[in-house]
Amino acid sequence: MTRARFITFEGIDGSGKSTQSRLLHDHLTGTGLPAILTREPGGAPGAEDIRRLLVEGDPDRWSPETEILLFTAARRDHLERTIQPALKAGKTVICDRFADSTRVYQGAARGDLRTLVDRLHDAVIRIEPDLTFIIDMDPDAALARGLARNSGEDRFEDMGAAFQHKLRAGFLALARDYPSRCHLIDGNRSANDIATDIRAITQATA
Template structure:
């Protein structure tokens, strides 16, 4: 299976992606845990352009092109080879993030997002799990994480866009889940990581 985890910044999706990959490996499956933007050497280089720097560093249109370029390299070098040999792929973000971040909240670009996806990607996950959490709680989590002494320099460009932006993101993910109930599941992100992980497995 090809599984993506989505959600607003600080929702816990990265933790859940790791926990899901570990659980699947414990059952004897080969699992490739990856992320976007990134997941391949070229895509990781593009990642730094996208997640570092000032909030106004790029327009939504430029972000869309950079994300699509990173996703194409990720697909070619990581996702397809893993699926072709029978491995499971668990990715922290995929195309739904672009549909929400650039397509709905950074600009009215949904038509362009979908057109580029059809032309250059053409793949959807078998199941997408959106970790749903109140934006104020999620933002507090990221603030605490970045304040920790051992934390490296944060990739916080999108987080600095503030609470109203995160609120729009949450609404965008909920709308996607409503439009694609065959593929996308909303997962309650409240409670312990173990509680959320149990909901993730139930959704599979």
């Protein structure tokens, strides 16, 4: 890889995307490639403040419409302060979640709001990843893993198994909608096996 790219990881809660984004970052930096690892919601001071509003508390704390506005505000801050400066500096950006999560969580699973999500994205974000990995795994197993972390950031896990199944369907549909950049990865395997596949795809698409 010789050019800076924007690479994102997506998937349901507990799918292992955070682990895989870290492993890819460590691999790339280990080969001498300038890269940063970031996350959403968050990735910048203001966006991290908004993160706490979104991932903590009662599942009914916000309506889907309010969530979309909060996620978009956090994403704009993240874009301005972290993603764009890194890309301009020639660094590859590896991000744990981006706009695809809002398309699935609020745009499909939480309500039929995809049009609103896309309109806001087109108005204030206006960037898509170069490469997206969607880690796909059994929703029930992923939910058990996510809840076992007991991180305190489990607002979406607390929405239950049926919600996680809706999310999986949404991510599978997303992979079909964006085949040129989205790669579906079998997450029901060891972390090392998954990471090997991701490294190979990253290199092949460079």
